[in-house]
Amino acid sequence: MELQMVLFRMLVLVIMCSILNAFARASNVINRSCQEYCGNVSMIPYPFGIGNGCFVDDWFEIVCKSSNDSYDLGFPKPYLKRLDLEVMEIDITFPGRVRVSYPIFSSCTNVTNSTKNLKLEKTPFGFSENDNNFVAMGCNNSASMWSIFPDDSVSYGGCKSPCYRAPFTNGSHCNATNCCQTTIPSYLQAFSTTIQPKLSSSPYNGSNECKYAFLVDQNWFETNFTEPNPNMSVPVVLYWTFDNTTFYSLPTMKNMTAREYKNYTYICHLALVLRNPTNHCDCENGYKGNPYLLGGCGDINECTDPDFNITCTPNTRCENTEGSYRCVAAKNTKLSIIIGVSTSLGVLFLIFSGWGSYKVIKKRMRIKRKEKFFKQNGGLLLQQQLSTNNEVNVENTKLFNSEELEKATDRFSVDRIIGHGGQGTVYKGMLADGRIVAIKKSMVIDEEKLQAFINEVVILSRINHRNVVKLLGCCLETKVPLLVYEFIPNGTLAEYLNGQNEEFSPTWDMRLRIAIEVARALFYLHSAASSPIYHRDIKSTNILLDEKYRAKVADFGISRSVAIEQTHLSTLVQGTFGYVDPEYFRSGQFTDKSDVYSFGVVLAELLTGEKAISSIGARDTKSLAAFFVSSMEENNLFNILDNQVLKEMEKEKIIAVANLAKRCLNLKGRKRPTMREVAMELEANQMSQNLASNLQQKYGEIEDAKTEISKQRDVVSVSTTSSMDSAIAASSFDTQPLFISS
Structure with missing residues (x-):
């Protein structure tokens, strides 16, 4: 009886716990x-x-x-x-965006006007750098923006729109006609905008027209923008993030045990980096819905969309499972029909004919689908570029099939992601022959990104240099194009300098060697290639390090090839904040000296260990280039250098490299050295350093030899003295005199 009471009480306790858990x-x-x-x-x-x-x-x-x-x-x-x-x-859906209507800034006078946009300051919202552009419109409009950060640092940007009167029509986009646009910096919440009209000798000088400057959703701007007016608002894309208190108050994060977390269909991430807007939740692969609600993520039926079950062949049947799907063998009903009506030759003929037609049609559909993607991804344009260029041909660039690359990356698993770039996502993969490769999956292709993709393939097909990342091939038969590169295992120079590799710290010899290798690669691109190539986006994140920490220059998406007699390239300003040549920013003309300026910023990073653009730290300006030059002019160089550099290298050698970096960062391009001169000076510095080291080593060997000779002389002296003493002792017993021949 007592045992029954105990069991009854235990059952009631279990039921009550279940009810409380369900209520919670x-x-x-x-x-x-x-x-x-x-x-x-x-x-x-x-x-x-x-x-x-x-x-x-x-x-x-x-x-x-x-x-x-x-x-x-x-x-x-x-x-x-x-x-x-x-x-x-x-x-x-990750990473979380909200599109809002935001007013534009306009000026209808000939005087300089400014405004501050502080609405998002100290809020969970900011302007998305990947979705928005800064646009200036109007004849001879010089518009600029100062990005304001919480530590009171600023970042300068902007552009100048040319003066040419042309009407805007629905569906048009900014094509350098009374209009210009540029990118915005990361984590932007507040900014100040200035419109400064410029006079022009053009008959359409626009002196009586309004000028505009505004942030705008770049996709909406390119497809839906019409003639502006001073009172209009335009769509702007904002990101959002949560502070820790709000993040842990989400239903999906509240009272979650490790076991419960593992069993749910979503993942929540808490960012640990200051102002990095990545506090978010996301549905697991195979699920979709609202990851911020318990039970908000539901299973996707992959069998309803061929794009989600491409591994299933015509001979198999797709079967949906929780979070995934599987391909099972289809029931051979046709074979049963053939056996059942084997006496009827006519039915048998119809069945085989129908099956053959089905296979032919299915094969044609697959071929047409691949042809469609091939054309959509610029295959015809790539063939035209390669066929009209005598320096490259299609055979130099292998065309991979989609099945091979899907197998190499486990169907582009998120576990294989090793980086994100401006043009797409990079995966690590292993080919059937065992080679480890890096596969870049491009973003959704529009006309501008397609040109960048084709441009990178054509340029890399012409380059053969040990310090430039090697393009192995591409795949154009998928929904978005894929590029296959050699795999560079040790990440980027930026990660290396930021101390993410604790086992192999960046010594001065390593930094100098990396600088020399990058300089040699740029010298090759500018001078040694069959026609000059301007990289246009040199930065520490585009410099990769292989297994021996040798430098590899990467990301040629916005690079351009120019004729030998051509001195510059006139384009819309592109590049990365902190690395863009100020002279190029003002004139829109990119020269080989513009790459030299960007290399100067990288050289300053190698010397100081600082980032090119930083809103954290004690330096007065956000730009490393300006901070480095001003520190040298104030004789304050050794206070900003990395401790590892100061500890390992003589001050005279450091000053020589620092002066070279300062010359590369000269605001006037004609006063900068060429990459050939840069490479020669760095190599001379390395040679003098190695020579001094060899002399010191040989001096040590000479000193050791002198010591050894001295010891041998002492031994000989003692031995001779002992012999002479023995001879004198012997002479006392001998009547003949003793002669010692010399």
């Missing part, structure tokens, strides 16, 4: 009565929401109110309550 989980579910739409926005997902209890905190509260626009007065639209910005679209 139910308390994390967002109220089903939350309004999910407003006006034209049909989905307002959590962590955003309308009404109490429907959003994660006040910054994500949405209010549905009437617009102030006269033409649609009374029509409700969603607004971020605290920022009073109209919400146009919310995307909670």
